[in-house]
Amino acid sequence: MIPVYQEVSVANLTTLCRWHHREHHEGTYTITTTRDGTLTFRKPDGTPIPHAPQPPTPAPAPAPATPPAPPIDPTAITPTWKGDRLNLGYTIAGLLHHHPPKAA
Numbered sequence: 066m067i068p069v070y071q072e073v074s075v076a077n078l079t080t081l082c083r084w085h086h087r088e089h090h091e092g093t094y095t096i097t098t099t100r101d102g103t104l105t106f107r108k109p110d111g112t113p114i115p116h117a118p119q120p121p122t123p124a125p126a127p128a129p130a131t132p133p134a135p136p137i138d139p140t141a142i143t144p145t146w147k148g149d150r151l152n153l154g155y156t157i158a159g160l161l162h163h164h165p166p167k168a169a
Contacts, residue, residue, distance in 0.1 A: 079104055 106114040
């Protein structure tokens with residue numbers, strides 16, 4: 066990723082795809098690093114390759130719609146369970162009503 070004559074250090078490392086990495090180490094393309102860390106890529110004839118523009122920033126995803134919160138009153142934390150057994154069929158039906166299965 067850097068010319069053979071430069072010392073390898075964290076300051077002069079960069080990420081390259083496999084093709085460009087091979088091309089660089091085979092001497093086809095050269096990469097030089099300035100003191101401020103700027104990289105210059107050069108074609109086989111020594112011509113500098115111009116900087117590519119930054120890819121556009123994707124628009125942020127819209128926030129998911131959230132249902133309104135249920136009203137909270139003083140009885141909200143009062144338990145209503147009287148020790149009865151769990152009615153599994155009723156519970157599953159209630160869960161499926163609020164969270165229907167997604168279509169495959």
